[in-house]
Amino acid sequence: MSLWLVMFAAGLLTFAIRLSFIALEGRYQPPSWFVAWLPFVPIAALTALVTPDLLLVAGELRLGLDNARLWAGLVAIGVAAWRKNVLLTIGGGFAALWAIQLSG
Amino acid sequence: MSERSEAFWLGVRALLPMHLGVMPFGIIYGIVALQSGIPPLAAVMMSSIVFAGSSQFLLAQLAAAGAPALLMVGAAGVVNLRHALYSASVAPMLKQLPRRWKLLLAYLLTDEAYAAAIPHLLASPGSPMAHWILFGAGFALWAGWQIATLAGVVLGARLPGNLSLDFALPLTFIAIVVPLLTDRRRIAVALVSGALAVILAGLPYKLGLFCAALAALALAAVPARKGSQ
Numbered sequence: 434m435s436l437w438l439v440m441f442a443a444g445l446l447t448f449a450i451r452l453s454f455i456a457l458e459g460r461y462q463p464p465s466w467f468v469a470w471l472p473f474v475p476i477a478a479l480t481a482l483v484t485p486d487l488l489l490v491a492g493e494l495r496l497g498l499d500n501a502r503l504w505a506g507l508v509a510i511g512v513a514a515w516r517k518n519v520l521l522t523i524g525g526g527f528a529a530l531w532a533i534q535l536s537g
Numbered sequence: 538m539s540e541r542s543e544a545f546w547l548g549v550r551a552l553l554p555m556h557l558g559v560m561p562f563g564i565i566y567g568i569v570a571l572q573s574g575i576p577p578l579a580a581v582m583m584s585s586i587v588f589a590g591s592s593q594f595l596l597a598q599l600a601a602a603g604a605p606a607l608l609m610v611g612a613a614g615v616v617n618l619r620h621a622l623y624s625a626s627v628a629p630m631l632k633q634l635p636r637r638w639k640l641l642l643a644y645l646l647t648d649e650a651y652a653a654a655i656p657h658l659l660a661s662p663g664s665p666m667a668h669w670i671l672f673g674a675g676f677a678l679w680a681g682w683q684i685a686t687l688a689g690v691v692l693g694a695r696l697p698g699n700l701s702l703d704f705a706l707p708l709t710f711i712a713i714v715v716p717l718l719t720d721r722r723r724i725a726v727a728l729v730s731g732a733l734a735v736i737l738a739g740l741p742y743k744l745g746l747f748c749a750a751l752a753a754l755a756l757a758a759v760p761a762r763k764g765s766q
Contacts, residue, residue: 436579439606443596443613444586451620452643458628466758467625473726473757474626475655476717477750478619479710480727481734482648485745486707488735502704509708513715519554522712523705530704 499537505530544666548673551653552681558705559590559649559678560685566593567689573601577690584686588679589647591743592616615742622750623651630658630667638668645675649706652713653678659717722757729753 487506488494496503509526516522538546563584570580575597583593592613599609623646631639653674658667718724730753737745 435606436575436600439596439600439609440579440583440586442606442610443592444588446610446614447587447589447592447617447620448644450614450617451624451646452640453621454625454628455631455639455643455646458632469758470754471626471629472659473723473754474622474750475652475659476714476723476726477730477753477757478622478746479648479652479714480731481619481746481749481753483707483710483714484731484734485738486704489738492738494735502701502707505704506707506711509711510715513712514718517716519551519709519712522715523554523557523708526704526708526711527701530701534701 501530501533501537504533540666541669544664544669545673545676547657548650548654548670548675549677550673551657551670552649552674552677555649555653555678555706555709556681558703558707558709559681560688561702562590562706563682563685564689564692566590566597567686567691568693569594570597570686571690571693573597575600580690581683581687584683585679587613588644588682589613589617589620590682595742612742615744618747619648619743619750620646622747622754623648626655627651627658627671630662631671634668642668642671642675645672645679647675647678649678649709650675652710656713656716726753726757729756 483506487503488496488500490500490502498504505526508529509522512518512525513522566584567580570583570593571577575583580597583596587593587596595616596609596613599612604612624643627642627646631642634642650671651674654671657670658664661667664670714727718727730749733749733752734746737748739745740748
């Protein structure tokens with residue numbers, strides 16, 4: 434029974450975090466430095482989400498040729514910069530990943 | 538097609554490629570939850586009650602370890618702290634909406650929905666259809682996540698293959714971030730945030746992600762004051 438309580442409490446807390454600034458908007462005037470941050474949020478947050486996946490293997494920094502995800506990720510960054518297309522980027526990244534995995 | 542449904546489907550389409558990564562993730566969650574001793578009904582319902590992948594994995598792990606309830610709730614919340622950043626980012630675009638829309642979009646505000654919608658939201662600032670784009674992306678992720686966890690719980694460990702499909706998620710985030718890097722400051726923010734996230738990856742409950750993003754954001758704002766004002 435307590436598992437359900439934990440689930441509902443964790444769900445409520447998660448919801449409250451996601452709602453936080455959406456609910457506050459219009460009720461207070463955020464400081465100007467905070468507003469200046471906002472355009473950079475997607476870059477800062479999404480990059481932080483990606484780099485550990487590319488550079489770490491089981492928590493260890495791995496920059497060698499054997500880290501397939503690092504090189505496949507770099508290929509994807511190249512494709513994304515070149516064509517700015519989501520499907521091409523995913524396709525290029527997977528092609529590189531599988532090629533490295535098969536050859537390794 | 539009406540403007541609303543056009544915006545909705547734009548959000549759905551932007552999210553669809555991520556399902557390649559979300560599906561295996563959700564299936565694995567279903568399997569891990571059962572292995573952690575969580576009953577099938579609770580494992581499936583958690584996907585709509587908590588609706589946050591990394592929190593759900595963590596809750597399953599902590600349940601298996603017999604962790605105290607308060608710790609489980611706190612940890613699940615801390616893992617999602619970064620979502621407050623997304624909330625701040627989209628809040629100005631949702632300012633005019635009625636409360637029920639704000640509640641709905643907050644419930645659906647995940648990494649994936651935010652990432653899928655934000656390039657479109659930034660491309661048309663002040664668009665009266667912004668909430669439909671976010672709703673399309675959020676709903677598409679929600680539906681996929683429910684199906685995936687159900688599949689994981691029902692099919693269990695019988696599912697085959699390791700094609701590293703989870704890699705679709707970082708690849709999609711790359712596809713979204715790279716086109717946003719339009720000047721030196723944006724590139725610097727990405728480099729700092731990315732490097733710090735790797736350095737701080739050892740912090741528990743994904744706190745490293747949150748701290749790295751915050752530190753990079755602080756850096757982004759400081760020179761702007763001196764230079765442009």
